[in-house]
Amino acid sequence: MNLEKVVFAFFIVLALTINFGFFLGGMNDVSSLQPVGLGAALAVSLIATIIKFGDRSQLGAVMLATSLVADLQLVIAALVWGYAAYATELGVTSQVLFGVSSLSGGALLANLVSVTLLVGETLSIRR
Amino acid sequence: MNDIVWLTMRRMRRPLITIILVFSVSVLGMVLIPGHDAQGNAISVGYLDAAYFIAILETSIGFGEIPAGFTGAQRLYVLIILLPNVVAWLYSIGTILSLFIDPQFRSVVERSRFTRRVKDLHEGFFIVCGLGHTGSMVVHALLHRGYRAVVLEQRQDIIYGMLLSDELASVPALAGDVSNRSLLERAGLNHEKCLGIMALTNDDHVNLNIAITCKLLRPGLPVLARSETPRVTANMTSFGTDYVIDPFAIFAQALFLDFSSPVKYRALDWLTSVPGSDLRELLQPPAGRWLLCGLGRFGSRVAERLDEAAVPYTVIDVHADRVRGRTGAVRGRGTEAQTLIEAGVSEAVGIIACTGDDVDNLSIIMTARDLNPGLSVVARQERNENDLLFNASKANVVARRSVIIARRVLLVATTPLLESFLQHLIRQDESFAQRLTARLQSILNGKAPAIWTVHLEGRLATGLAEAKLEGVSIQLMHLLHHSREDEQQHLPCLCLLLERGASRTFLPEPGHDLHAGDRLLFAGRESAQDEIAWSLSEPGALFGSATGRIMPAGALWRWLRRSSGK
Numbered sequence: 001m002n003l004e005k006v007v008f009a010f011f012i013v014l015a016l017t018i019n020f021g022f023f024l025g026g027m028n029d030v031s032s033l034q035p036v037g038l039g040a041a042l043a044v045s046l047i048a049t050i051i052k053f054g055d056r057s058q059l060g061a062v063m064l065a066t067s068l069v070a071d072l073q074l075v076i077a078a079l080v081w082g083y084a085a086y087a088t089e090l091g092v093t094s095q096v097l098f099g100v101s102s103l104s105g106g107a108l109l110a111n112l113v114s115v116t117l118l119v120g121e122t123l124s125i126r127r
Numbered sequence: 128m129n130d131i132v133w134l135t136m137r138r139m140r141r142p143l144i145t146i147i148l149v150f151s152v153s154v155l156g157m158v159l160i161p162g163h164d165a166q167g168n169a170i171s172v173g174y175l176d177a178a179y180f181i182a183i184l185e186t187s188i189g190f191g192e193i194p195a196g197f198t199g200a201q202r203l204y205v206l207i208i209l210l211p212n213v214v215a216w217l218y219s220i221g222t223i224l225s226l227f228i229d230p231q232f233r234s235v236v237e238r239s240r241f242t243r244r245v246k247d248l249h250e251g252f253f254i255v256c257g258l259g260h261t262g263s264m265v266v267h268a269l270l271h272r273g274y275r276a277v278v279l280e281q282r283q284d285i286i287y288g289m290l291l292s293d294e295l296a297s298v299p300a301l302a303g304d305v306s307n308r309s310l311l312e313r314a315g316l317n318h319e320k321c322l323g324i325m326a327l328t329n330d331d332h333v334n335l336n337i338a339i340t341c342k343l344l345r346p347g348l349p350v351l352a353r354s355e356t357p358r359v360t361a362n363m364t365s366f367g368t369d370y371v372i373d374p375f376a377i378f379a380q381a382l383f384l385d386f387s388s389p390v391k392y393r394a395l396d397w398l399t400s401v402p403g404s405d406l407r408e409l410l411q412p413p414a415g416r417w418l419l420c421g422l423g424r425f426g427s428r429v430a431e432r433l434d435e436a437a438v439p440y441t442v443i444d445v446h447a448d449r450v451r452g453r454t455g456a457v458r459g460r461g462t463e464a465q466t467l468i469e470a471g472v473s474e475a476v477g478i479i480a481c482t483g484d485d486v487d488n489l490s491i492i493m494t495a496r497d498l499n500p501g502l503s504v505v506a507r508q509e510r511n512e513n514d515l516l517f518n519a520s521k522a523n524v525v526a527r528r529s530v531i532i533a534r535r536v537l538l539v540a541t542t543p544l545l546e547s548f549l550q551h552l553i554r555q556d557e558s559f560a561q562r563l564t565a566r567l568q569s570i571l572n573g574k575a576p577a578i579w580t581v582h583l584e585g586r587l588a589t590g591l592a593e594a595k596l597e598g599v600s601i602q603l604m605h606l607l608h609h610s611r612e613d614e615q616q617h618l619p620c621l622c623l624l625l626e627r628g629a630s631r632t633f634l635p636e637p638g639h640d641l642h643a644g645d646r647l648l649f650a651g652r653e654s655a656q657d658e659i660a661w662s663l664s665e666p667g668a669l670f671g672s673a674t675g676r677i678m679p680a681g682a683l684w685r686w687l688r689r690s691s692g693k
Binding site: 035036039040043046047050051054056082085086 | 133136137139140143144147148150151154155158173174175
């Protein structure tokens with residue numbers, strides 16, 4: 001049992017699941033979105049990206065790329081939310097929250113691709 | 128470049144993950160613990176304020192507590208998260224710094240920088256392997272003559288030392304195993320502007336390695352290799368090394384020439400001296416018995432040549448097996464008077480000190496001169512640090528290994544035609560050499576001539592092409608006349624060799640025709656070199672020199688002239 005592989009897979013799947021939880025909440029009721037959820041998703045996504053550094057294979061490069069896409073979406077979502085909350089007079093409207101939710105949906109898709117690649121790699125090794 | 132980025136990313140993983148974990152936990156805590164504003168009302172710190180505060184805390188900047196003073200609970204929390212945050216930050220900075228100091232990282236950086244500099248070269252360059260005394264002399268001379276150089280050397284400290292010198296600091300250089308194929312390729316083995324490779328290390332086997340590697344990977348590239356062992360020399364020539372430079376053989380041949388034909392030797396010496404230095408009038412070596420101290424690699428070559436020149440000599444050597452079988456040979460070091468007297472120093476006319484140790488050679492010289500003040504002295508100098516000592520010893524000829532190699536390397540690399548000419552000079556009889564020295568003497572001013580090659584192609588052939596269009600054929604004498612003066616003034620230079628395809632004409636007559644593609648070898652003063660280059664590239668110059676008329680410059684005029692009939 002390889003500890004490094006456990007940690008690697010753990011963080012990748014964790015990123016996907018937290019992201020999914022946040023997105024699902026936003027789908028149902030936008031006003032129920034908590035900043036903590038986005039913060040957690042962003043943090044774990046960043047950690048997952050950093051873990052993917054240093055792998056020079058083709059698969060490693062694609063996984064890094066998908067992680068970076070997810071990071072980008074979540075960072076923009078956080079900025080949008082933060083800007084609306086602190087820098088505008090209107091504050092956080094439901095429109096802003098919808099935007100945040102959709103951005104997190106994009107990140108979810110990227111994380112999904114990353115997990116799919118991970119599963120594919122694992123299955124091909126098990127062969 | 129790629130390597131560096133990947134290395135950095137790998138190293139920075141752990142620090143970055145630590146920072147993110149610590150940061151996010153700290154921000155979460157800050158958000159959850161309620162603070163109060165300036166009036167004392169309980170508010171919760173927003174995400175932005177929390178992130179701002181933690182970031183300022185982490186980088187150990189520390190502005191102040193926002194939005195107003197912290198509650199006790201907040202301060203307690205900050206106390207707990209303070210140390211982990213700062214440590215995580217310092218850990219990251221430390222990792223980045225240690226990456227820059229890391230030797231592996233630095234060698235990767237240097238290697239990629241070297242490769243990039245070599246790739247960016249757009250002028251002709253030579254790859255020089257080995258930067259000892261010989262190598263650095265060669266590199267300096269190449270730079271001086273307008274060529275570029277790329278250096279490979281085994282010792283890292285020598286490469287660093289290059290940065291201290293003005294000239295050498297801009298030469299791309301890398302330390303490593305010099306015969307390594309990938310290193311040679313990085314140094315530009317397959318570069319289109321590479322003019323040749325020079326293997327000048329002091330290890331013959333390494334030179335052999337380099338020669339083989341280059342001949343296999345790029346057969347058409349000229350390879351110049353240094354070799355001091357006959358076995359390695361034979362090996363190198365067998366697979367087609369273009370020039371094998373054996374300093375001992377070169378010196379022995381020069382010595383032979385000096386004994387057998389001083390006229391030829393003088394001509395050879397004049398043509399191979401450093402341009403601009405004073406011409407030496409060499410005395411013919413006196414006839415009589417010589418003493419030869421030391422029969423190693425150098426001494427044995429000299430002995431062969433002395434035999435060829437029928438010069439009587441007595442061998443003095445400390446090894447018994449070398450002394451055996453030679454009549455009259457004396458066993459001893461030659462540094463004591465006893466050995467020299469036994470060998471007959473008082474009746475000898477000259478002594479050749481060619482042991483492998485400089486101190487021994489100097490001692491031999493001094494002792495011998497003591498016993499016989501009129502002795503001619505030829506000395507071998509191995510190490511460059513002893514230059515002053517050998518100068519002070521007032522030996523007639525000093526054989527400096529590095530200098531011999533460097534001069535020959537430069538000769539064949541920059542003016543290959545000269546070597547053909549010198550071979551011809553040696554093979555011809557003395558009248559040729561006599562003619563040559565007479566003509567050289569008339570144009571030189573007691574200073575050694577500059578030697579240069581002119582290849583009549585490209586830009587330099589424009590003058591020829593223009594003249595041919597006008598139906599005028601250009602001859603050598605037109606080139607040798609000073610085109611810019613009105614009166615017919617001869618340039619202070621001499622054409623030594625004209626090579627057209629496979630045929631060679633030595634000391635061509637002034638009336639010789641010039642065609643495009645010819646290669647000409649000149650010897651003379653440097654001012655002549657510029658004049659000739661000018662008259663070749665300036666369209667009207669040769670024409671005017673040949674016909675005395677001014678060539679029509681514009682196309683219109685030419686068309687008018689031609690249509691109206693000449």
